Amino acid sequence: MMRKKSTFGFLFDMSRGVRGTFLAVILFSVLNIIFAFLMPQIVSFTVDSIIGSEAPSDSGLIAAIADAFGGRDTLRANLLLICTGVVLCAAAANFFSCLAKDSIARATQGLVRNLRNSLFVHIQHLPFSWHSANSTGDIIQRCTYDTDVVREFIYSQLIEVVRTVLLVAAALILMFRMNVRLACVCLATIPVIILYSLLFYRRISRQFLLADEAEGEVMTDVQENLTVVRVVRAFGRERFEKQKFEKRLDVFTNKWVDLGYTLGFFWGIGDFATAAQLLAVICVGAYLGAVGELSLGNFLAFVTYTQSIAWPVRSLGRTLSEMSKAGVSVRRLQEILDAPAEENPPDALKPDLNGDIVFDRVSFAYAGTPVLKDLSFTVRRGSTFGILGGTGSGKSTITYLLNRLYDLAPENGRITISGIDICRMDLTWLRAHVGLVLQEPFLFSKTIRENIDIVNGNSPMEDIRAAARAAKVEDDILSFPKGYDTVVGERGVTLSGGQKQRIAIARALLSGAPVLVFDDSMSAVDMETDAAIRASLLENTGGQTVILISHRISTLMTADRILVLEDGHAADIGTHEELIARDGLYRRVFLTQTDAGSQQNGGDSFAQ
Numbered sequence: 001m002m003r004k005k006s007t008f009g010f011l012f013d014m015s016r017g018v019r020g021t022f023l024a025v026i027l028f029s030v031l032n033i034i035f036a037f038l039m040p041q042i043v044s045f046t047v048d049s050i051i052g053s054e055a056p057s058d059s060g061l062i063a064a065i066a067d068a069f070g071g072r073d074t075l076r077a078n079l080l081l082i083c084t085g086v087v088l089c090a091a092a093a094n095f096f097s098c099l100a101k102d103s104i105a106r107a108t109q110g111l112v113r114n115l116r117n118s119l120f121v122h123i124q125h126l127p128f129s130w131h132s133a134n135s136t137g138d139i140i141q142r143c144t145y146d147t148d149v150v151r152e153f154i155y156s157q158l159i160e161v162v163r164t165v166l167l168v169a170a171a172l173i174l175m176f177r178m179n180v181r182l183a184c185v186c187l188a189t190i191p192v193i194i195l196y197s198l199l200f201y202r203r204i205s206r207q208f209l210l211a212d213e214a215e216g217e218v219m220t221d222v223q224e225n226l227t228v229v230r231v232v233r234a235f236g237r238e239r240f241e242k243q244k245f246e247k248r249l250d251v252f253t254n255k256w257v258d259l260g261y262t263l264g265f266f267w268g269i270g271d272f273a274t275a276a277q278l279l280a281v282i283c284v285g286a287y288l289g290a291v292g293e294l295s296l297g298n299f300l301a302f303v304t305y306t307q308s309i310a311w312p313v314r315s316l317g318r319t320l321s322e323m324s325k326a327g328v329s330v331r332r333l334q335e336i337l338d339a340p341a342e343e344n345p346p347d348a349l350k351p352d353l354n355g356d357i358v359f360d361r362v363s364f365a366y367a368g369t370p371v372l373k374d375l376s377f378t379v380r381r382g383s384t385f386g387i388l389g390g391t392g393s394g395k396s397t398i399t400y401l402l403n404r405l406y407d408l409a410p411e412n413g414r415i416t417i418s419g420i421d422i423c424r425m426d427l428t429w430l431r432a433h434v435g436l437v438l439q440e441p442f443l444f445s446k447t448i449r450e451n452i453d454i455v456n457g458n459s460p461m462e463d464i465r466a467a468a469r470a471a472k473v474e475d476d477i478l479s480f481p482k483g484y485d486t487v488v489g490e491r492g493v494t495l496s497g498g499q500k501q502r503i504a505i506a507r508a509l510l511s512g513a514p515v516l517v518f519d520d521s522m523s524a525v526d527m528e529t530d531a532a533i534r535a536s537l538l539e540n541t542g543g544q545t546v547i548l549i550s551h552r553i554s555t556l557m558t559a560d561r562i563l564v565l566e567d568g569h570a571a572d573i574g575t576h577e578e579l580i581a582r583d584g585l586y587r588r589v590f591l592t593q594t595d596a597g598s599q600q601n602g603g604d605s606f607a608q
């Protein structure tokens with residue numbers, strides 16, 4: 001788990017592998033500034049000492065270069081050499097500028113690649129409870145938009161921060177060497193602009209955060225609407241969803257409009273300060289020139305340097321606002337990376353899972369609401385165990401706990417397989433050996449063959465077909481034009497609910513897991529197909545432990561033992577014959593689900 005760090009500390013961590021490229025960016029930027037600032041010095045020397053008669057400084061770099069080319073008289077007679085020198089300096093400055101931009105592009109992409117990879121890998125290992133508490137739309141928005149904000153800041157603004165510092169430092173050194181008074185005039189406005197920018201930075205950070213959160217809500221609405229588009233159409237909810245989305249969009253728009261007003265006000269003040277700085281340098285410089293304290297060449301150099309640093313200093317506010325925006329995005333990304341990932345215990349075990357499954361005094365609650373209460377039962381090795389219960393009785397929670405999608409606190413009981421607490425087991429090992437088929441299985445946008453073979457990835461075609469036949473779905477698959485190579489739509493939308501469930505059952509059977517859990521995974525198939533699948537399971541699960549969870553008595557009646565859940569408690573347990581012989585919930589449900597029961601009870605259905 002990563003610890004909370006500053007924006008630059010976080011970016012430094014993510015820059016592994018490209019830090020040398022970032023150093024190259026700084027080097028090329030320094031060389032760019034050297035050649036860019038050399039040009040005004042050449043012009044100043046030319047105006048004062050070549051065209052004019054002012055004696056050059058003995059220690060001046062430009063004077064030394066002039067002597068190397070034959071001295072002032074030679075250059076006065078060959079002004080083309082000076083022009084060539086200016087052009088070469090400009091070319092060199094542009095060359096190193098291009099190298100800096102190319103390097104920052106490569107370094108940025110490397111950093112963002114590390115960031116995206118870290119996010120994806122970490123999200124894969126976050127617990128199920130974290131995913132339940134965070135909306136998919138917000139997660140996607142963070143991993144796409146916020147990552148792009150960080151990328152754009154590094155590419156377009158971070159190099160500007162480096163250039164601004166170097167430009168201002170170099171310009172002020174040269175200015176103070178030429179004329180202290182005029183340099184102080186130029187310097188006077190810089191602290192004001194920086195202070196104003198820092199105050200603005202504090203205010204704009206909060207606005208960026210609110211705008212980002214509003215965009216996350218919009219993304220969540222879009223994602224949810226696309227996911228349940230068939231439900232929206234079926235119930236004619238288009239108008240309601242449109243109005244709800246427009247309200248979210250209005251909030252999002254207003255946040256960004258307010259942000260635009262703030263930015264516009266700041267940039268307007270910045271433009272005024274920059275213009276005032278240049279005007280002050282020109283006025284004071286003209287006065288100093290008139291009284292003989294400043295040469296014409298130095299005056300031209302001063303104006304050039306002032307203009308050179310005016311935009312970087314002026315854009316400091318823009319850079320700080322982008323830094324603020326990037327800082328918000330970094331914090332939102334850090335919230336993901338700082339979320340505790342699932343971890344294996346020290347010396348995690350990988351035991352044989354062919355033994356009994358024991359729930360020992362298990363209690364569990366969601367957000368303080370109890371679901372399972374002191375529940376104990378045993379599933380014998382190689383047996384078929386049924387679980388019956390109404391909605392909210394805790395049936396699915398049992399599967400989540402067995403697969404460690406949620407972890408039990410030590411004081412809330414324990415779950416063992418083959419006598420070993422599952423909390424001591426390697427997570428990947430446990431989940432690979434406990435096959436889980438949910439009521440609403442997820443199918444990837446791949447072929448049917450790839451969806452069945454998603455666990456192994458390279459199973460022989462005959463094994464895939466055998467699993468499909470056992471799940472009673474092969475006839476449906478072969479009825480498609482491309483058979484097993486048929487690509488299902490997103491989330492399997494092109495298939496019926498029963499077809500998706502049976503493909504998921506085939507997937508579980510192909511995995512060969514010693515424990516198979518079917519969580520109401522035959523609810524979308526008809527009674528005849530249900531019976532055929534159960535008969536096939538008996539033939540194809542030799543030695544495997546099977547847990548069947550359902551609200552249908554017909555699905556459970558052939559199980560070796562059946563647990564009846566009621567309000568999180570074990571209301572009863574036994575065989576089908578034992579349970580219908582006792583006057584309890586199981587018998588009442590059985591009667592309501594049979595013709596005899598319908599006649600005796602007026603056709604009441606199981607609604608717990």
